Each structure stands twice: as structure tokens, then as C-alpha cells.
Amino acid sequence: MKFGVIRFPGTCDDVDAQLAAQRVGDAELLWHRDRDLKGVDAVIVPGGFSYGDYLRAGAIARFAPVMEEVIEFAHAGGLVLGICNGFQILCEAGLLPGALLINDHLKFVFRQVNLEVVDPNTPFTRECPPTLSIPVKHTTGRYYTPTPVQVVLRYAPGNNPNGSQDDIAGVVNNAGNVFGLMPHPEHAVDLLTGSEDGLRIFESIRTAVGERVKVTV
Amino acid sequence: MRVRVLIRPKAGILDPQGQAVERALPALGFSGVENVHVGRLVELDVDDTAQLPSMCERLLTNPLIEDYEIVNV
Numbered sequence: 001m002k003f004g005v006i007r008f009p010g011t012c013d014d015v016d017a018q019l020a021a022q023r024v025g026d027a028e029l030l031w032h033r034d035r036d037l038k039g040v041d042a043v044i045v046p047g048g049f050s051y052g053d054y055l056r057a058g059a060i061a062r063f064a065p066v067m068e069e070v071i072e073f074a075h076a077g078g079l080v081l082g083i084c085n086g087f088q089i090l091c092e093a094g095l096l097p098g099a100l101l102i103n104d105h106l107k108f109v110f111r112q113v114n115l116e117v118v119d120p121n122t123p124f125t126r127e128c129p130p131t132l133s134i135p136v137k138h139t140t141g142r143y144y145t146p147t148p149v150q151v152v153l154r155y156a157p158g159n160n161p162n163g164s165q166d167d168i169a170g171v172v173n174n175a176g177n178v179f180g181l182m183p184h185p186e187h188a189v190d191l192l193t194g195s196e197d198g199l200r201i202f203e204s205i206r207t208a209v210g211e212r213v214k215v216t217v
Numbered sequence: 218m219r220v221r222v223l224i225r226p227k228a229g230i231l232d233p234q235g236q237a238v239e240r241a242l243p244a245l246g247f248s249g250v251e252n253v254h255v256g257r258l259v260e261l262d263v264d265d266t267a268q269l270p271s272m273c274e275r276l277l278t279n280p281l282i283e284d285y286e287i288v289n290v
Binding site: 055056059060063092098099101102103104105106142144146163 | 230231233237277279282
């Protein structure tokens with residue numbers, strides 16, 4: 001399978017996301033001004049500071065030409081994973097419910113957190129064990145939603161790093177094909193750096209894409 | 218026309234920046250200050266002010282978490 005990793009001006013986790021995806025399949029970088037997803041099977045909107053996070057995190061990236069294609073891809077049922085700034089962008093684009101606000105303690109946070117996989121039946125979590133150890137690194141990660149959402153990941157008790165509502169770390173849309181999370185699975189793909197739990201998310205996507213191909217054949 | 222868009226965090230949403238400023242003021246000897254909130258200000262020259270609400274709702278603010286007010290300058 002082939003992942004597409006979006007690169008905006010100011011993105012900084014695109015290469016890590018590409019390398020992580022390449023552990024389970026092919027992965028290609030997609031430029032923000034292109035209107036071509038190059039036939040990828042799943043899209044990753046990676047972390048960083050797209051367009052300098054000007055105005056609000058994700059507010060301007062949401063209108064990039066490539067995002068029009070991503071929105072169309074998502075509406076057609078394509079799998080989209082948004083990590084950190086990517087999560088913020090997907091919320092701004094209306095592909096995911098809610099919004100990300102500045103951390104309750106106002107500081108940048110960078111630490112390993114324990115996560116509970118609340119929903120192991122999504123295309124993004126079916127290869128996941130009940131808990132994951134994955135790092136977070138952000139200033140604007142406090143999830144807020146005024147309406148009920150489909151929670152996929154929660155920070156384990158005592159691990160909420162930002163004041164997120166109900167300890168929410170990751171959510172999917174109603175259709176279950178768009179997933180956003182603040183922790184960085186692409187930074188947890190090798191025991192050398194503490195954990196390879198993040199790989200389980202990439203493997204889950206590969207499994208889900210494989211099943212879809214079988215269904216359509 | 219020159220306009221000013223005032224953007225505020227929605228009431229009821231935790232505003233840690235406002236809280237931090239509110240806590241800092243007494244340290245400088247200012248007392249009797251409460252309900253401090255920190256927002257953003259966008260100033261722009263615009264030909265057709267009828268477009269402003271749409272601009273505010275689609276880009277300048279996130280209506281889920283922010284309220285806005287348009288002020289003529």
C-alpha cells in the first residue's frame with residue numbers, strides 16, 4: 001500500500017511520518033500546492049507549524065489546494081490520519097469535530113504519555129494493544145468539543161498533558177475513516193527511542209487498506 | 218473601509234491566558250480586577266463590508282471556540 005504525507009510550509013514531522021509509514025508500506029510526500037494525491041491509499045497530515053500557525057493552528061493550511069483533495073478523498077471514504085498539527089488542520093477543515101486550544105498550563109509540553117485505546121475497532125487501532133506509550137509535543141493540544149464525539153484514545157489517568165476535555169487524546173469522525181490525535185505515533189516506531197507502540201497505528205491502517213482492496217476485488 | 222475585528226474566547230471555555238494575566242496583576246499591586254480574557258485583534262481595509270461575517274466565520278475566527286465583533290474604525 002502507499003501512504004501520502006502532506007507537506008506544508010512549516011511542517012516539520014513529515015519526514016518522520018514518511019519513515020514510519022515506510023516501515024509498513026510505501027510512502028510519498030505530497031506538496032501543499034498540488035491537487036494530486038498520486039493514487040495513495042491513505043493520507044497522513046503530519047505535525048509541525050503549517051503556515052507558521054498564523055491566526056490559529058491549522059486555520060490557513062485548511063485552505064491549501066491539496067486539502068481540497070484530502071477533503072474529497074475523506075468524503076469518499078479514504079483513510080486520513082492527522083497527527084498534532086494535522087489533527088488541528090482536520091478540525092479546522094471540518095473533517096473532525098471539536099477544536100484544539102492552548103494547553104491549560106500555557107506551556108509547551110514534550111513527554112511520553114500512556115494512552116488507553118478506547119475503541120480498538122477503528123481502521124487506525126485494530127492492531128493496537130489496550131494501552132500505548134507515545135510522546136506528545138505541543139502547546140495547542142487541549143481538545144474541546146461542545147458535542148459528543150467518537151473517542152478513540154484517552155490519556156491514561158494522570159497522563160493528561162494539556163487539560164483536554166475528558167482526557168481525550170484522539171477522535172474519529174462519524175464514518176470512522178478520519179482519525180486525529182495529538183500524540184505522535186511516528187516518533188514511537190523504534191525501541192531505540194523508547195517505544196515502538198506508534199507502529200501499531202500504521203500497521204492498523206495497512207490492515208484496513210488490505211481488507212478494503214479484498215472487498216473491492 | 219477600515220474595520221477592526223475583535224475576537225474573544227467563547228464564554229465558558231477555559232481561558233488560561235486570561236487567568237494568567239488576572240493572577241499577574243495583583244503581583245504588580247493592581248487590585249480589584251477580575252474576569253480578564255485575552256483575545257485577538259484583526260484590522261483590515263475592505264471594499265465590501267457585507268463579506269465580513271463570512272470572512273470571520275470561515276477564516277478569521279473558529280466559531281466553535283470564539284466570538285467576534287466587527288467595529289468600524
